Amino acid sequence: MVETNPGRDDIAASASSLMKIYGSGDTQVRALDGVDVEFARAQFTAIMGPSGSGKSTLMHCLAGLDTATSGSVNIGGTELTELNDRQMTQLRRDRIGFVFQAFNLVPTLTALENITLPLDIAGRAADNEWLDTVVTRLGLGDRLDHRPNELSGGQQQRVACARALVGRPEIIFGDEPTGNLDSRSGTEVLEILRASVNEFEQTVVIVTHDPRAASYADRVVFLSDGNIVDELYEPTTDSIIDTMKNLEKI
Numbered sequence: 001m002v003e004t005n006p007g008r009d010d011i012a013a014s015a016s017s018l019m020k021i022y023g024s025g026d027t028q029v030r031a032l033d034g035v036d037v038e039f040a041r042a043q044f045t046a047i048m049g050p051s052g053s054g055k056s057t058l059m060h061c062l063a064g065l066d067t068a069t070s071g072s073v074n075i076g077g078t079e080l081t082e083l084n085d086r087q088m089t090q091l092r093r094d095r096i097g098f099v100f101q102a103f104n105l106v107p108t109l110t111a112l113e114n115i116t117l118p119l120d121i122a123g124r125a126a127d128n129e130w131l132d133t134v135v136t137r138l139g140l141g142d143r144l145d146h147r148p149n150e151l152s153g154g155q156q157q158r159v160a161c162a163r164a165l166v167g168r169p170e171i172i173f174g175d176e177p178t179g180n181l182d183s184r185s186g187t188e189v190l191e192i193l194r195a196s197v198n199e200f201e202q203t204v205v206i207v208t209h210d211p212r213a214a215s216y217a218d219r220v221v222f223l224s225d226g227n228i229v230d231e232l233y234e235p236t237t238d239s240i241i242d243t244m245k246n247l248e249k250i
């Protein structure tokens with residue numbers, strides 16, 4: 001009998017028995033200690049946990065920016081551990097969007113050039129209608145000729161969001177995407193990520209320290225000492241703060 005797994009199509013990314021060990025001997029750190037997790041398609045997930053709990057390590061392994069010591073990571077049916085460097089680069093370029101705390105825009109390029117850069121590198125033409133939708137939605141229409149140093153932090157992060165959205169990647173990973181922003185700009189970025197999930201069925205996974213930011217997610221996954229120890233669906237700022245307090249007690 002052929003084995004089927006009817007749930008897989010609903011899963012954008014998953015990790016299984018994921019282990020990441022840094023260093024060796026006395027200085028060895030077990031940053032991920034056998035993590036099993038699935039991220040549903042068209043859902044917004046936030047990863048939270050105390051400092052040093054393994055959030056960035058998990059995200060970097062999921063996004064193919066770092067390799068795990070053992071275990072597996074799957075993005076849309078592709079096993080990352082089976083890819084060579086070139087295939088991994090291609091997967092990151094073609095199938096994953098990134099929004100980092102530090103924006104990571106190219107200073108010599110205009111906003112528009114930054115937005116279309118991943119497509120240009122991949123040799124893919126922009127879908128102009130979609131590009132227009134994203135740019136309008138992000139309120140960047142009159143900023144497209146500006147270089148990053150002529151934009152506010154919030155505008156720069158919106159450019160980074162547009163860059164992540166414009167290629168319609170299977171999944172967008174954000175590492176503290178609101179970490180460097182004032183509360184108003186942070187709210188704008190969260191609303192954009194939320195809208196991209198609600199309106200465009202984008203899958204989004206972010207790491208954040210901020211309970212208010214995490215309350216925009218459909219689900220919050222809590223890490224402690226390299227393990228997932230709790231999760232909340234339809235979280236509120238208060239329910240997130242309560243769960244974090246319990247984690248810190250442990």
Ligand SMILES: Nc1ncnc2c1ncn2[C@@H]1O[C@H](COP(=O)(O)OP(=O)(O)OP(=O)(O)O)[C@@H](O)[C@H]1O
Nearest residue numbers: 022023029031049050051052053054055056057058
């Ligand atoms: N390159 C590295 N070399 C050695 N240890 C590392 C390295 N990167 C992370 N670690 C350790 O792995 C553990 C998990 O780190 P990680 O950055 O994933 O945690 P985090 O939850 O994202 O922390 P924070 O909230 O402070 O950013 C920590 O103990 C950290 O010191």
